[in-house]
Amino acid sequence: MNSILGIKDATKRYKTPDGGTITALNGVSLDVAQNEFVTLLGPSGCGKTTLLRSISGFEDLEGGSIEIDGAAVTHLPAHKRPVNTVFQRYALFPHLTIARNVAFSLEVAGTDKEDTKRRVGEMLELVGLAGYGDRKITQLSGGQQQRVALARSLVARPKILLLDEPLSALDKNLRQKMQQELKTLQEEVGIAFVFVTHDQEEALTMSDRIVVLSGGKIQQLGAPEDLYRRPENEFVAGFVGEGNLLDAKITSVDGTRATAVLNSGQRTGITHSGLAQNQAVKLLVRPEDVEVGAPSNADDLHFKGRVSQVFFVGTDYLVHVTTDSGAEFKATLRPSAHNRTSLASPGTEISLTVPQSALHVITEEKVV
Amino acid sequence: MSGLETNEGRKKLALFGLLTPPTIFLGVFFLVPLGIMVVYSFLEPGLYGGVVWNFYDLNYGRILGWADSRYEQFDPVYLIVFLRSVKLALTTVILSLFICYPAAFWISRMSDARKSFFLFLITLPFFVSLVVRLFAWVLILRPTGFLNQGLMGAGIISEPLELMFTNTAVVIGMAYVFIPFMFLPLYASVEKLDMSLVEASADLGATRLQTFRRVILPMTLPGIIGGSIIVFIPSLGNFIVPSVLGGSRVLMIGNLIEQQFLSARNWPFGSALGMLVMAAVLVLLMVYVRIMTKEEEYANATKVKEG
Numbered sequence: 162m163n164s165i166l167g168i169k170d171a172t173k174r175y176k177t178p179d180g181g182t183i184t185a186l187n188g189v190s191l192d193v194a195q196n197e198f199v200t201l202l203g204p205s206g207c208g209k210t211t212l213l214r215s216i217s218g219f220e221d222l223e224g225g226s227i228e229i230d231g232a233a234v235t236h237l238p239a240h241k242r243p244v245n246t247v248f249q250r251y252a253l254f255p256h257l258t259i260a261r262n263v264a265f266s267l268e269v270a271g272t273d274k275e276d277t278k279r280r281v282g283e284m285l286e287l288v289g290l291a292g293y294g295d296r297k298i299t300q301l302s303g304g305q306q307q308r309v310a311l312a313r314s315l316v317a318r319p320k321i322l323l324l325d326e327p328l329s330a331l332d333k334n335l336r337q338k339m340q341q342e343l344k345t346l347q348e349e350v351g352i353a354f355v356f357v358t359h360d361q362e363e364a365l366t367m368s369d370r371i372v373v374l375s376g377g378k379i380q381q382l383g384a385p386e387d388l389y390r391r392p393e394n395e396f397v398a399g400f401v402g403e404g405n406l407l408d409a410k411i412t413s414v415d416g417t418r419a420t421a422v423l424n425s426g427q428r429t430g431i432t433h434s435g436l437a438q439n440q441a442v443k444l445l446v447r448p449e450d451v452e453v454g455a456p457s458n459a460d461d462l463h464f465k466g467r468v469s470q471v472f473f474v475g476t477d478y479l480v481h482v483t484t485d486s487g488a489e490f491k492a493t494l495r496p497s498a499h500n501r502t503s504l505a506s507p508g509t510e511i512s513l514t515v516p517q518s519a520l521h522v523i524t525e526e527k528v529v
Numbered sequence: 530m531s532g533l534e535t536n537e538g539r540k541k542l543a544l545f546g547l548l549t550p551p552t553i554f555l556g557v558f559f560l561v562p563l564g565i566m567v568v569y570s571f572l573e574p575g576l577y578g579g580v581v582w583n584f585y586d587l588n589y590g591r592i593l594g595w596a597d598s599r600y601e602q603f604d605p606v607y608l609i610v611f612l613r614s615v616k617l618a619l620t621t622v623i624l625s626l627f628i629c630y631p632a633a634f635w636i637s638r639m640s641d642a643r644k645s646f647f648l649f650l651i652t653l654p655f656f657v658s659l660v661v662r663l664f665a666w667v668l669i670l671r672p673t674g675f676l677n678q679g680l681m682g683a684g685i686i687s688e689p690l691e692l693m694f695t696n697t698a699v700v701i702g703m704a705y706v707f708i709p710f711m712f713l714p715l716y717a718s719v720e721k722l723d724m725s726l727v728e729a730s731a732d733l734g735a736t737r738l739q740t741f742r743r744v745i746l747p748m749t750l751p752g753i754i755g756g757s758i759i760v761f762i763p764s765l766g767n768f769i770v771p772s773v774l775g776g777s778r779v780l781m782i783g784n785l786i787e788q789q790f791l792s793a794r795n796w797p798f799g800s801a802l803g804m805l806v807m808a809a810v811l812v813l814l815m816v817y818v819r820i821m822t823k824e825e826e827y828a829n830a831t832k833v834k835e836g
Binding site: 217218219238239240241244245246248249250252253254255256265266268269270313314317 | 723725726728729730731732733734735736739743744747748
């Protein structure tokens with residue numbers, strides 16, 4: 162697999178008005194393959210936008226290097242880099258027609274008129290706006306403007322397309338539609354997309370790989386399933402998807418098998434390499450893995466408690482349960498499988514089982 | 530039922546109440562004098578001042594090329610003065626534009642507190658009388674003034690520069706006086722400029738120069754045109770600056786009009802000259818209004834979308 166983007170040890174600090182410094186990037190290294198869809202995911206202020214702007218050339222790194230297609234671009238100004246950006250609010254030129262917006266990069270590069278016209282036409286067709294060329298930007302809806310922005314940044318055939326939260330201004334239905342279209346478009350044009358978002362659902366839906374950033378550091382880099390199923394630290398576990406984190410202590414280790422004891426005194430067997438006796442760990446349980454009823458297997462965990470809150474989330478219910486030991490526990494109830502009227506209401510006594518196989522061990526503390 | 534009991538009726542009454550005072554004020558103090566000027570410009574000047582109530586087109590004839598050879602000759606000097614005024618006014622516009630455009634960018638990128646301070650500085654000259662400020666310029670520009678002494682002291686020139694009573698002095702003075710008028714509309718449109726558009730342009734491969742020409746200039750054009758017109762109009766008819774800094778050597782159309790009314794006591798001819806300035810200004814304003822109407826249509830279209 163050929164790497165189109167190589168970032169090594171990128172570092173960037175900002176000065177705050179009160180004289181302090183904020184570390185926006187703290188030794189970030191990342192490789193992106195030729196036709197990969199990579200998402201930079203993290204809360205606001207995590208450094209994802211700074212990283213994107215360093216790739217596009219709007220931020221100068223303090224340390225580290227950036228290579229695009231094998232050529233060093235670390236200190237190249239933005240207009241000389243073979244990448245284009247789809248901006249958050251699209252940044253379309255209001256004084257130009259749609260066709261002239263799309264043609265902008267070709268015009269400044271001095272491409273001849275015939276060629277420009279042909280490529281603009283092709284691009285508008287690709288994003289489903291054929292025949293819209295003569296309209297003004299202001300005559301378009303948000304979704305259409307989004308497509309013009311895509312066409313404008315793809316027409317010059319960049320080596321990488323950077324997308325800075327381009328879907329955040331759209332309403333939910335349109336956003337979901339555009340997510341699928343973006344993915345399809347990326348497969349069609351076959352170039353690398355680097356997508357910035359704070360929306361974990363969006364990241365999980367579209368990406369080949371996700372980079373979870375926090376405090377200017379990569380917390381985890383991996384396929385969406387990996388991130389969701391096997392988060393490496395507490396931050397990733399908490400940021401990607403809903404989850405329950407149970408404190409536990411390792412009591413005995415036998416190779417990769419270990420026994421952990423929970424605060425409630427329950428014991429369970431877990432499989433994880435590199436554990437030590439008396440080590441404090443966290444056990445992640447996704448709400449959808451929680452079953453209702455008493456355990457059938459002795460190694461499964463069992464909680465009894467009372468439903469404190471119920472959220473209807475479309476296909477199922479997310480219930481918050483206060484266990485008898487006083488902990489908060491989240492579980493997903495499927496209406497088809499359970500009697501929703503009796504269980505999915507606050508105050509109900511409930512018995513929950515966590516199968517041993519649903520436990521994921523997190524050894525790393527919250528890394529910031 | 531009375532119309533005043535509906536909301537519609539109350540709105541109409543409010544509108545009437547709000548618009549009546551300015552309408553009366555402008556009618557009495559603007560339209561009536563303007564009407565007198567228009568009428569006078571077509572009347573025969575009286576022998577000892579005043580007017581003779583005869584239709585008389587030679588006021589315009591004297592300026593534009595026909596004259597009654599029994600009394601006076603057509604003299605192109607009036608047209609020359611008019612064209613010189615246009616030239617000086619245009620130079621003033623260009624000079625103040627070159628000073629204000631970069632300043633507007635510079636100030637618009639400042640923090641809010643510094644911004645208001647600099648905006649205050651821009652309007653500061655209004656607190657001092659115009660005549661006082663112009664005499665300060667005399668102190669600066671005259672042969673023994675600060676500028677010449679400074680330049681000679683620094684060894685850059687050996688003889689004092691002849692600055693007083695030249696076109697240069699008048700243009701410097703007018704640019705100085707009208708800079709706030711250029712700055713404020715320019716600043717308004719520079720401040721509105723969305724920096725993400727500038728970034729987008731660079732991202733799409735445009736050099737700084739291309740970004741300026743293709744994005745920044747067209748986006749700030751309304752401010753440039755607005756400021757230019759607001760400076761051009763009072764510059765064209767200005768008579769204080771040329772009389773203080775230009776003396777008798779730089780005569781502008783404003784001085785000519787002033788002389789006709791106050792010294793020559795030829796009101797009809799003064800009115801005709803005034804009409805000439807007004808015609809030039811009206812043509813300019815019509816162009817401006819056409820451009821701004823387009824701009825507004827565009828702005829309205831944006832609003833509808835955002836709504």
